[in-house]
Amino acid sequence: MGGERQAVCRLEELADPGSKEFELDTPEGTEYGFVVQRDGEIRAYVNSCPHTGAAxxxxxxxxxxxxxxxxxxGVHGAIFRIEDGHCLQGPCEGRDLQAMPVEVEDGQVFVKSPD
Ligand code: FES
Structure with missing residues (x-):
């Protein structure tokens, strides 16, 4: 079950292209993630590489x-598509980052923890 959405940054703090880390409070503890913007599209993913779970x-x-x-x-250089987090090259090729629902409202970026 996804939790309540939480404000993670202001839209103007996020470059295009650019990325920013955040922390979400969840019933299970802190969830570390990041938002990424490119061409005005914003995505959010859990900050965990499918290869080893490293940031x-x-x-x-x-x-x-x-x-x-x-x-x-940054650990072993795997690369992932921004739009869906799919790994194109590297030790976890073919695997995916875990996406988080993201919304922008009144210049504020909100994220919900994944289910
Ligand atoms: S931990 Fe990310 S590529 Fe190895």
Whole structure:
């Protein structure tokens, strides 16, 4: 069951392309995730690489390749499509990041924990 949506950042804090980490409070504890924007589209994923479960970002709030067109794991370099979190290349090729429902309202980005 998904929890209540929680505000994670203001839309203007998120570059395009860009990404930002957040933490959600859930009944099971803190859920670590990130939002990513590209071409005005926003997605949110759990910050856990399907390869080892490690955090994906290579620096604070940095989840994207230099070109800003793909998500890249900073640990072993797996790359993922921004639009659906599908791994295109790397040790977890063919697997997917876990998406979280994301909404934007009045310039505020909201995320719900995944089911
Ligand atoms: S932990 Fe992400 S590619 Fe190995």
């Amino acid at each position: 994906l970002n290579w620096a604070p709030d940095r989840f994207l390749t230099k070109a800003g067109d793909l998500i890249m794991c």
